[in-house]
Amino acid sequence: MKKGFIGFWGLFIAYFIFVHPSIIYYNTYHTSNNTENGMLALFYLGLSFALWTIVLGSTLWLILKNGILAQRNLICIDRHGRRIQAVIIKSQVLKEHQSWVSRQIGLEMSNFSGETVHHTMIMNDTRPNEKRFEAGKTIFLKVDPDFKKNPYLLMEGSKSKINYILPLIWLVFTAGVIAYYQYAYSTESDGLGWRFLELFHPLLVIPACFILFTGVFYLIFRIFIMGNKTGRDLLELKFKGKKATAEIVQVRQTGTYINEQPQVEYTLQFADQNGKLFHISKKEIVSLLDIAKVSALKQREIMYLPERPEKFVFYDEINND
Numbered sequence: 001m002k003k004g005f006i007g008f009w010g011l012f013i014a015y016f017i018f019v020h021p022s023i024i025y026y027n028t029y030h031t032s033n034n035t036e037n038g039m040l041a042l043f044y045l046g047l048s049f050a051l052w053t054i055v056l057g058s059t060l061w062l063i064l065k066n067g068i069l070a071q072r073n074l075i076c077i078d079r080h081g082r083r084i085q086a087v088i089i090k091s092q093v094l095k096e097h098q099s100w101v102s103r104q105i106g107l108e109m110s111n112f113s114g115e116t117v118h119h120t121m122i123m124n125d126t127r128p129n130e131k132r133f134e135a136g137k138t139i140f141l142k143v144d145p146d147f148k149k150n151p152y153l154l155m156e157g158s159k160s161k162i163n164y165i166l167p168l169i170w171l172v173f174t175a176g177v178i179a180y181y182q183y184a185y186s187t188e189s190d191g192l193g194w195r196f197l198e199l200f201h202p203l204l205v206i207p208a209c210f211i212l213f214t215g216v217f218y219l220i221f222r223i224f225i226m227g228n229k230t231g232r233d234l235l236e237l238k239f240k241g242k243k244a245t246a247e248i249v250q251v252r253q254t255g256t257y258i259n260e261q262p263q264v265e266y267t268l269q270f271a272d273q274n275g276k277l278f279h280i281s282k283k284e285i286v287s288l289l290d291i292a293k294v295s296a297l298k299q300r301e302i303m304y305l306p307e308r309p310e311k312f313v314f315y316d317e318i319n320n321d
Contacts, residue, residue, distance in 0.1 A: 021205040032190035034198040051207035073149035081142030241303030246270035
């Protein structure tokens with residue numbers, strides 16, 4: 001269900017980025033001399049190159065970051081990471097294959113600060129007959145103590161391999177972009193060079209829409225859903241954080257809605273492990289039905305970094321697995 005939902009919206013957005021601009025452009029009358037000013041045409045060409053460089057460069061970086069670089073980081077974490085003992089409190093088979101099983105496990109452990117936290121992992125069990133990952137069994141994690149090496153933690157003794165499909169898709173996509181430049185020039189230039197380019201040509205609109213759509217979704221996810229924290233921030237707070245009870249001074253609606261769900265802002269205060277008082281605030285999207293309950297809250301448990309107490313998260317945000 002979740003994969004189908006993501007797939008549908010992925011195709012829907014891809015249509016408006018790649019297909020819709022082309023349909024509009026090629027069903028509208030154009031000439032080979034859309035831009036009579038040759039310098040302006042060269043500017044559009046340079047702008048197009050710049051936009052596509054941003055698109056292709058950023059996607060390549062993400063692929064390398066979560067592929068080759070992540071593989072190198074995993075080796076480093078396995079050798080030098082901090083060892084944490086964890087108890088499996090729940091184990092669920094997601095999919096059975098001929099020689100291995102995809103499994104989701106829920107873990108309970110003490111973090112670096114001695115606080116009890118929960119964490120969920122999805123892993124591939126290559127020896128399912130040994131029942132190593134049943135509820136009640138103990139495993140060990142290796143965690144990057146500085147949280148600088150993505151993906152920051154792994155199961156001790158686990159092995160991983162690089163997925164070369166994404167780099168291959170990137171190469172095919174890049175070849176497609178180059179081929180489209182050649183196709184557009186050969187069919188639209190009519191001996192006038194790049195004067196057929198205009199501001200709304202797909203060579204400019206497609207990368208611009210890609211950057212716009214991904215930027216908007218990133219901001220919505222990062223600011224309104226993740227609370228301006230990255231996955232790295234949340235993992236660091238989970239594995240290094242100290243638990244505290246914060247007093248709620250005020251709860252107010254900000255006037256922002258995401259999917260018709262209101263955003264509220266908490267004003268809180270808490271004392272760290274040294275007794276120093278901190279005044280903090282945090283925004284959160286809540287259910288419209290829970291507004292009255294949220295407004296009546298007097299306290300909420302938080303996790304904060306002992307060395308940076310102003311960096312915090314609600315305890316149930318990272319400990320609801």
